[in-house]
Amino acid sequence: MKIERVETAYYRLPLEPMGDAGHGAIDTEELITLELHAEGLTGHGYAYTIGRGGRAVRSLIDNDIVPLILGRDATNIRGLWDLMWQRLLYVGRGGLASFSIAAVDVALWDLYGVREGKPLYALLGAGAREIPAYGSGVDLPKPLRALLAQTEGFLERGLPGIKVKVGRVDPRDDEERLEAVRRLIGEDIDLMVDANMAWNTEEALERGRRLERFDPYWYEEPTIPEDVAAHARISREMDVPVAVGESLHSPHEFRRYVDEKAAGVLQIDPITNGGITASLEALKMADGAGLSTSSHYTDELSAHLLCASKEPVYLEKHAFALDPYLEEPQLVTNGRVRPSESPGTGLRFDTQALAPYRNA
Ligand SMILES: [Mg+2]
Known part of the structure; x- marks a missing residue:
């Protein structure tokens, strides 16, 4: 062909x-x-x-x-x-x-x-399954009131998990925001935190420990992705699992995290990871090591890929949703998503919706 x-x-x-x-x-x-x-x-x-x-x-x-x-x-x-x-x-x-x-x-x-x-999940040798989805804001600059309004929106969509960005200059800001979000969502909704590599190892440990009282589900990208040893130390010294993946650009990079026990959750993103082929390798590594898996952005592709994983805990419903530009936006039903049943990925862009944004 x-x-x-x-x-x-x-x-x-x-x-x-x-x-x-x-x-x-x-x-x-x-x-x-x-x-x-x-x-x-x-x-x-x-x-x-x-x-x-x-x-x-x-x-x-x-x-x-x-x-x-x-x-x-x-x-x-x-x-x-x-x-x-x-x-x-x-x-x-x-x-x-x-x-x-x-x-x-x-x-x-x-x-x-x-x-x-055949749909992609079947090509990957998997059956279709429902994956819980969590609401993910890119919300560090949002005032507290707007952060809570966003959280309410996630709850109204029936999402069983919510992620909040941390890494404000004053640690008390992060704590105030997480306390307010935790109070709003109660104990039954999972609360992820994401530092987007903001800290060095010592800061990541100190800031992470201050957040543990809000019972975070995972602690995402506490420090720079190059420092695998730091992630291993944070994983050892904290009870909350470390989550990484969006900044890893090859199976080789995932391999180091798995071999050095530097993460508890691998988050695949088939675009930043180097394709479906590369993300599939990362998922197999997670399976081999007994790690949980999740996704970063790429909602539609990841719904297929996570079907091929043993322990897919969550799919991320990301703030940059491509929904307005897709022929068939992904549905969330009872807080869960399923892969498309169309042949291939099922992801088709609506070229008319995209047309005003085309650049040479
Ligand atoms: Mg992130």
Whole structure:
């Protein structure tokens, strides 16, 4: 099944201004869509960023990856992933290269599903299952009243878990916010906290311990992703499981976290991780080590992938929902989501809705 043509497009989607302790203010999502054509069929893929780097991702795809894969067999997904990884190795081993590889890899899996007439979860050897979903705000700058209004919105949607950003300059601010959210949601709703890599190891331990009285479900990205030893120490010294994954850009990076017992929850993001192929590897590592799994953003793809995991605790319903730009937005029913039953990923962008945001 020869790859005949690949087309990309670049969009800048405005977001309600938001932010976190690691990435700062965020007001734009970049979306790079990709169509891969082979023997009359089309696979759809995409990559996203939180406002910067998207043009470089698209350029890597158009200038470096497409010439590499044209004419090759689209059904050899693993072989193509290895080829892309290897030929971009000198400038890659993660980062933008992983986002670029991901866009193509998602399209290849989608095409495979379209050809077989099967949804992605079935291609992964899994059965469809319901996964609990949690509401996730990018809410560090939000005043307390707005944070509570957002939390109420999550509760009204029936979500059994809620995540709050931490990492305000004054630790008492974080505590006041978590105390108010915990009071609002009660004891039966899970409360995740996310520091977005804001702290060094000592601060992460100190700040994390101050938050333990609010019974957090997990402690996400307490420090920089490069410092695996720090995550291992935080995991050892705290009762709350450490959650990581969105900033890991290859299976190799996940491997270090698993081998060094540096996390209790692996959060996959098939775009930042380097594709469905790479995220699947991370899920298998989690299974092998008895770790819990969750997702980051990528709601639609992750609903399939988590079906292939032994212990999927939660799917993240992220603040940047692509719902306004999708033909079939994901439904949350009784606080749970299911993967699409359409062939492939089931993720199709509504090009008319996207059209006003297209950039050259
Ligand atoms: Mg996060």
